Amino acid sequence: MKTFKDLLMVSLTGLFARKVRTLLLLLGPMIGVAAIIAAVGLTDSAKGDLKAKVNKLGTNLIEVSASSAFGGQDPTLPEDVLDRARSVVTVKSVAKVHELANIVVTPYNEARDKYEAVPIPVLASDVLLPSVLEVKLISGRWLNEFDEQATSRSAVIGIGLARQFNYLPGETRTIELGNIRYGVVGVLSEVELEPAFDNAVFITFSAAKADFVDADKILANKIYVRSQVGAEKDTSEALKIAINLGGPDEVATDIKSEALQLAAQSDQQIKLIVVSMGILASIVGGVGIANVMSISVIQRSAEIGIRRALGHTRSIIASQFLLESLFIGLLGGICGVLLGIVSIFLGATIAGWVFVLAPWLPPAGILLAMVISVIAGLYPSVRAAKLEPLETLRLG
Amino acid sequence: MLHEPETDADVSEQQLANEPYVEPLLELKEVSRVYGSGDAKVYALRDVSLRIMPGDFVSIVGPSGSGKSTMLGLLGCLDIPTSGTIIVGGKTVTGLDDADRTEVRGRTIGFVFQQFHLIPHLDATGNVETALLYRGLSKAERRRRAIESLDKVGLGHRHEHRPVQMSGGEQQRVALARALVTEPKILLADEPTGALDSQNAENVMELLTNLQSSERAVVLVTHAAEVADAAFRKVSMRDGRIVSDMTRVR
Known part of the structure; x- marks a missing residue:
């Protein structure tokens, strides 16, 4: 331990005694590491706002819809679809909807001519939908159990539709769904993972059946599922089987954030190219270290000779030089990381991006600089250790 | 004062003198050092035997090429002989590996060089x-x-001065202080x-003269006659051999 302490002192003294040389040696690993950190950080930061959005919205929303494999009309999900979905253990919450076809939606009856050509989706929805989508209401309230049981003609509209119909928040208004007047009880906030909902009208299943469906029952043709984070793929596969089992219709699943996640991914090719250049710069820096240290060994041969004469062993001499290069790597790595972070910060600020720095990046950068420096220092260290004191001391 | 008494007569003489036996600090036994091989073979030292005793103040003199530098390298455990044996402090160093030889060197020998060889920074x-480094x-x-x-x-008054801030004499005295700080049994001074x-x-x-004590030996290698004359014992060399080994009468 004391020997190591002595070595540490000797190496640091050697480095600080030749400040300019040490600074020049630092440049190599420093520039290399800074290039890598800046490359990764900037490509990440360029997509930083999208990444933040993915984090906010969550990656675990899955849409399950009935699809007809043989071209049949109006495919539906089984009646007990919610129970089937909940039987998948990774499912956290679930809500069902039924998209109603061909209903003309107008703000008031007289405007029918104007709005007839504009398709506005009308959905029968259960009371849990906003909580599964994790969306709030801008004003009013969502459909509740009372609406469902009383078959009340209550409707919630999307934010886009509210703007289109000049609906003022909190205003008492009605809406015409195929000539049937519904009372607007609330406005749903923006649904980023399902933009179609912004222009949709939501009513209860019971009202939908009473007013728009001739059949005995109204079955869901779509459900929304929140799964455990990280289990989206497995859950989506399990849901297909759990829901489809024994039913006539096909089931399709869609992980809603997948497209967004893809868009938020950094450009891997550019990243790879710039990181390779950074690694190349580090290696060139390493070659520089090997070069300068080899010359330094020759310049310091008298010092090495006298140290050997004073009783320092070959391994001590080798360790001394190896420690010097390790410190160069450590210092160069730290400076490089700092420089890289400053570059990301400046770049992101100028371009208006969100600053993103992966937490593994700084330690990895410093480690890389140290590994390269030590490898570069191996040859000079061995040379230093092999010097014969008799040859370097020039005896009279 | 021999390490191993060779005859009974010697033993009785020692007992009469009532003095303890003293071991040589450093001993060369038929040591040769050859550079090159084949036709290019050069004998820098040829079958040299020498004993350095405690209290010795020896100068090794000779013209350049006489082998005195080779002798210094071998005495200082900086080199290994081609043949023969070197014993330092009772321990045979020929045959030791580099690390062990370095250890013996650091423990028993102090060096002073013509060029001082101070570390400039x-x-x-x-x-x-x-x-004193790496000694715990x-x-x-x-x-x-x-x-x-x-x-x-x-x-x-010069503790914190660097070599460039000191005169040659001061630098050599720093080198001397460095050689003495480990309290070596043998001090080797090269010009x-x-x-x-x-x-x-x-x-x-x-x-240097004052450093010589009953415990320590000082060995000077020089070609300057007036320097050599300061020593009590003078070993003259020529062509890789010792041609004379004389001790002054004190």
Whole structure:
């Protein structure tokens, strides 16, 4: 331990005694590491706002819809679809909807001519939908159990539709769904993972059946599922089987954030190219270290000779030089990381991006600089250790 | 005063003198050092035997090419002989590996060189401390001993000066302090005054002369007659052999 302490002192003294040389040696690993950190950080930061959005919205929303494999009309999900979905253990919450076809939606009856050509989706929805989508209401309230049981003609509209119909928040208004007047009880906030909902009208299943469906029952043709984070793929596969089992219709699943996640991914090719250049710069820096240290060994041969004469062993001499290069790597790595972070910060600020720095990046950068420096220092260290004191001391 | 009494007569003489046996500090036994091989073979030393006893103050003299530098390298465990045996402090060093030889060197031998060989980026204390590194001593203890050693050679006021800030004589005295700080049994000096003016040379020689004690041996390698004359014992060399080994009558 004391020997190591002595070595540490000797190496640091050697480095600080030749400040300019040490600074020049630092440049190599420093520039290399800074290039890598800046490359990764900037490509990440360029997509930083999208990444933040993915984090906010969550990656675990899955849409399950009935699809007809043989071209049949109006495919539906089984009646007990919610129970089937909940039987998948990774499912956290679930809500069902039924998209109603061909209903003309107008703000008031007289405007029918104007709005007839504009398709506005009308959905029968259960009371849990906003909580599964994790969306709030801008004003009013969502459909509740009372609406469902009383078959009340209550409707919630999307934010886009509210703007289109000049609906003022909190205003008492009605809406015409195929000539049937519904009372607007609330406005749903923006649904980023399902933009179609912004222009949709939501009513209860019971009202939908009473007013728009001739059949005995109204079955869901779509459900929304929140799964455990990280289990989206497995859950989506399990849901297909759990829901489809024994039913006539096909089931399709869609992980809603997948497209967004893809868009938020950094450009891997550019990243790879710039990181390779950074690694190349580090290696060139390493070659520089090997070069300068080899010359330094020759310049310091008298010092090495006298140290050997004073009783320092070959391994001590080798360790001394190896420690010097390790410190160069450590210092160069730290400076490089700092420089890289400053570059990301400046770049992101100028371009208006969100600053993103992966937490593994700084330690990895410093480690890389140290590994390269030590490898570069191996040859000079061995040379230093092999010097014969008799040859370097020039005896009279 | 022989290591192994060879005859009964010798033993009785020793007993009569009532003196303890003394082991040689350093012994060369039929040592040869050959450079090159085949036709290019050069004998730098040929079958040389020499004993350095405690209290010796020896000068090794000879013209250049006589083998005195080779002799110094071997005496200082900096080199290994082609044949023959070297014994330092009762321990045979020929056959030891480099690390063990280095250990023996660091423990028993102090060096002073013509070119001083101080480490330029260290101050006087730092240079002297270098000899005490890797010996399990604390920084404070190293420093205390280094300063003590510098005071002994009369450099009490120069602790924090770097080699470039000192005169040649001062630098050689720092080198001397560095050689002495480990309290070596043998002090090897290679042309210690070769790079100094006469006044400084005189001072250094005076220091060297005072360093000789009953415990320690001082070995000077030089081609300067007046330096050699300061020693009690003079070993003359020529063509790789010892041609004379004379001791002054005290």
